[in-house]
Each structure stands twice: as structure tokens, then as C-alpha cells.
Amino acid sequence: MPHAPRLKLKPDTIAEIALKYHVDQVQFSKQDGVTRVHHIQWGWMPIERYYGLAKLHDAIPVITKVIEGGYRLKAALWNIDVSFSVIGSGTEVPLGLAFVSGALLLSAIDQAAGHPELAVLDVASLFLPYGELYLFYRGIISIPGVSDLTGVHPPEGEPGSAEYRMDALEQLIVVARSALKGLGWFPF
Numbered sequence: 689m690p691h692a693p694r695l696k697l698k699p700d701t702i703a704e705i706a707l708k709y710h711v712d713q714v715q716f717s718k719q720d721g722v723t724r725v726h727h728i729q730w731g732w733m734p735i736e737r738y739y740g741l742a743k744l745h746d747a748i749p750v751i752t753k754v755i756e757g758g759y760r761l762k763a764a765l766w767n768i769d770v771s772f773s774v775i776g777s778g779t780e781v782p783l784g785l786a787f788v789s790g791a792l793l794l795s796a797i798d799q800a801a802g803h804p805e806l807a808v809l810d811v812a813s814l815f816l817p818y819g820e821l822y823l824f825y826r827g828i829i830s831i832p833g834v835s836d837l838t839g840v841h842p843p844e845g846e847p848g849s850a851e852y853r854m855d856a857l858e859q860l861i862v863v864a865r866s867a868l869k870g871l872g873w874f875p876f
Contacts, residue, residue: 711738758817765820787823788814794826 713726725738733741766784791810798806810826813819 709742755817758819761818762820787820790823790827794823 710728711725712728714722715724715726715732717723722735724732724734726732727738727741766782766787768783769780770783770786791814795807795810798804798810810823813822816822
């Protein structure tokens with residue numbers, strides 16, 4: 689049975705392949721072809737794992753764009769000037785001040801209610817992408833009477849259960865859609 693011809697690659701081609709695919713050695717099998725690769729950083733791995741990492745590597749630009757969109761939304765919302773009259777002065781204050789005060793108020797309420805994890809999440813939402821949507825949601829369900837007007841209610845079920853998380857996610861989507869519709873950013 690004849691052997692497969694050896695590939696004679698130039699050193700610059702080998703360097704290009706190593707830089708592009710992060711692979712410097714390949715293990716072949718006569719029946720299966722390529723079975724393992726030697727990744728420059730993580731060493732030897734099955735080809736299936738390498739392909740999975742390659743797909744994850746392809747998804748990184750999409751993930752970074754989603755995160756970037758969250759911070760762009762944050763910048764747009766925080767820079768909206770809200771004017772109100774304090775003793776006839778007509779002062780303009782950025783909306784970000786309302787987010788900070790609302791997050792601190794919600795954090796204090798959650799801490800007093802014995803939910804320190806929610807209190808930390810309330811403050812962390814000031815720094816996380818799309819944190820304002822979480823603050824809108826938390827503000828709407830915590831104000832008495834507003835949930836009847838908006839149709840948004842506190843999540844049902846035991847906190848931490850799958851039912852509780854799914855209900856909370858559905859309510860967050862409703863709040864996000866209504867907030868974006870109010871800003872004219874949501875078509876339907």
C-alpha cells in the first residue's frame with residue numbers, strides 16, 4: 689500500500705499556519721485522518737475539542753459586539769439630560785444621576801429585606817452592560833401599583849428555581865421591549 693506523499697512546506701508557510709491556527713504538530717491515523725493536534729498554548733488535544741475551540745474563537749467577535757452594544761446603550765441613557773424646575777431654576781441633570789440613586793435605593797431595600805445578593809447585583813448593574821434594563825425591571829416590580837398598570841409582576845416560584853428564572857427573564861424582556869419602544873428604538 690503506497691504511503692501518502694510528505695508535504696514539503698517552506699518555513700514561512702509553517703510559521704503562517706502556526707500563527708493562524710495555533711497548531712504546531714498534527715497526529716494522523718491511517719483510518720481516521722487527523723486525530724489529534726498540538727495546540728501551541730494548551731498542548732495535545734483531540735481534533736473534536738480543537739474544532740469546538742475554533743468555533744468558540746469565531747463567536748468571540750459577536751460576543752464582544754453584544755457587550756459593546758450594552759455599553760453604548762449605557763452611554764446613550766446616561767447622557768440624556770432631564771430638565772426639571774427646582775424653585776424656578778430649570779436645571780438640567782443627566783439621567784445617570786437617577787440610575788445611581790435608584791440603584792443605591794434598591795440596594796438598601798434589598799439589604800434590609802435580607803437579600804444581600806440582590807443588593808450587590810443592584811449596585812453592580814451600574815457597571816455591567818445592559819444594567820439599566822435590570823434597574824428598570826427592578827424599579828417597576830418594586831413600586832406598588834405600577835405592576836398592575838404595566839402588567840409586569842414579581843417572578844413566581846421559589847427564588848433560584850428554573851421557573852423563577854424563566855419568569856424573571858420573560859418579565860425582563862417585557863420591560864426591555866417597552867423601554868426601547870418608548871425611546872423609539874424598537875419597531876414593534
